[in-house]
Amino acid sequence: MADTARRGALAGRRPSGALLGVVPFFVYVTVFLIVPTLVVVVGAFIATGPGGQGALSLANIRALAQPAVTSALWHSLILSAVTAVAGAVIGALLAYAVSTAKPDGVLRRFTTSLCGVLAQFGGVALAFAFLATFGATGYLTNVLASTGLDDTGGLWLYEWNKGLMLVYLYFQIPLMLIVFLPAVEGLRPQWREAAETLGGSTWLYWRKVAAPILFPSFVGALLLLFTNAFSAYATAAALVSQGSPLLPLAIGGTLNSEVILGQENVGKAMALLMVVVVAAVMTLYAAIDRRASRWLAR
C-alpha cells in the first residue's frame, strides 16, 4: 500500500523533473528552428514590391519559376545527388573494409576517429584548404604547372560541377562511413553461416542475404548525404564567387546583394522550397531507417 502510494507520488513527480531538464532544448529548438521556419513560411507569402507591400501574395512563389532559380535548384539537386551517390558507394566500401578490421584494433579506432573529424570539417576552412592546394595559386597547381602536367591554372576548382563536387566528397565519404558502419557491423555471423550450411556460397550470401539487409540502411544513409550536400552553404560560398549556381547561394544572394534590392521574401520562398525538398527526403529516410533498424537491431 505504502509502496503504491510512493510509486504514485514518484510517478507524479518524475515528468515535471524530466520536463524541466529538456526546457533548454525546447527553447533552443523554438528560437533557432521553429521561429525561423515560421518566418520563412510566412515571408514566402508576403509581397515586398511596390503597391503590395505587406500583403498576402503568391508572387514570391511564382518567382521560383524564374530560370535563375530553377537552374540553381537543378544544380543543387545534381550536386547533392552525385556527391551523395559517389560518397555512399565509396563510404560503404570503406565501412566494409573497416568492419573486417579487429574491433579494438588501432586501424579501426584511427579510421573511425579520423572520419568523425573529417565529416565535420566543412565550411570556409575546408574551402581554404582546397584553395591552398588546388586553387589558382595553390601549391599543387604551381607544381603541376611548372612540370607542364597541368595548364588549367586550377580553374576547375571554382566550378560547381567539378571542384565543388570534389570538395563535398571530402566530407560526404567520411560521413557515410560513420553512418553506415553500424549497419555493416549489424550483420550477424550466424546469417552467413546459416546461408553456408543451407548450401550457399559467399557470393550468394552477399547477393541474397547481406545486400538486401543492408539496402535500406544504404538508401537511408544516401538520403542523409543528399540533404547534407543540399543544405551546405559556407563551403560553396567560399569557393564559388561568380553568380549563384546553387540554391543556398541564390538565397544568400537575395539577402546580401547590393544590386538587386527588396528580394528577401523571394529568398524566403526559395528557402521554403529547400525545406520542402529536405522534409520529403527526411520523411523517406525515417521510413527506411525504421525498417533497417528493425532488421539490424541487436
Add this chain to the structure above:
Amino acid sequence: MTRGVAVQLTDLRRTYSGVNALDGLTLHLEPGELVALLGPSGCGKTTALRCLAGLEDPDSGRVEVGGKDLTKVSTNKRDMGMVFQAYSLFPHLTARQNVEFGLQLRKQGSEQRRRRSAEMLELVGLSAHVDKYAHQMSGGQQQRVALARALAIEPQVLLLDEPLSALDAKVRTQLRDEIRRIQLEVGTTTLFVTHDQEEALAIADRVGVMRSGKLLQLAAPQELYSRPADDFVADFVGLTNRVVGTSRGTTAEALGASLPLLPGSATEGTVTVLIRPEHLTVTQDAQGSAVVISSSFLGAQGRVVVSPGEDLQQVLVQVPSAAVADFAPGDRVTLRPVGAPALAVARG
C-alpha cells in the same frame, strides 16, 4: 522414415592461441541417433560441432559422414542442417521464405518449395505464422522456424548449437520435447550441443561429457548419471555430495555405512565418495550425530541440508516434498546412505 547416416569424428585437434579446444576428440554417431555434447563453456563442444559443419577447420583429424571423408569439403557442400543459438533467421524474409531459402538454392520449383515449406512449418506447429518476419515472432517461434529451415533441405546430419539457451524455461522445455519428437519422426542423425545437463539427459540417446577438448564419457543418460566415469562427470551431471570415506577394494566406508564402489574407483586408503542426494536418507533422531542446517520445498520434491558433524562437509539429501516440514534447522537427525553404488576418488 529413417534417413540417418553414421557420423565419425576421429582424433580431431584444434588449437586457438595455444589453448586446446579439441584435444584428440573421437566420436561416433549411429545412423538416426541423437547425441548430446555436454560440458562447461570452453570445453570444446561447439568447436566439435563447427568442425563437423565445416565452419571450422580442425588442425588434424578426420570428419566422416555416411562413410565419406568430408574433412576438406566446404560447408555449403556438406549437406547439413544447422540451428544456431539465436538470431539466425534472415530478417528480411518471412518464415516461409526462410524455410524455402535452402530449397531455392537446390533449384527446386516454386510449387515444390511451397509444399515443402508448408509441410515443415506444420511439423514445427507454425502453420499460422508463415508470413511473419523474425521480429514479429517470439524467440521460441524463431527457433522453430530455424529448425524447419534446417530440416527442409533433408540434411544428412542435423546440428543443434545450444538452440534453447536463449529461451525462457517453459518454452525451453516445450521446444526441447518437440525437437526430440521431430528428430525421431524424421530420423536424421543429430548432434546437439548444450551446457544444460537436464536438457542433454532429457533429449539424447547418448550424452558425451567434454572437458578441455576431451570426451570424458559417452553413454546413455541413465548410465552417465548412475555410473559416471570420473568425479568431473559425477559433479557436472546431477548433484553430488562429496563425503570422506575409506576404500576397501570394491566397497567404501562412508557416513557409517558400507557402499559398493563403481568401476574406476580408488581402491585403497582415504577417499572422497561421491553420493547422490537421492541415495541418502535422513530421519529424526534425538540421539543422532547429524544436525539439520536448512530445508527447502522445491515443488515435486524437497531438500534438506545436513551437517554430519565431525568436521565433515555439509550434505544435501533429497526427501519427498511432504517431509520437508518435518525438518527444522537445529534438529538432530541420522544420516544413512541407501547403499547405491558410488564412485570413490583419491583425495587430492
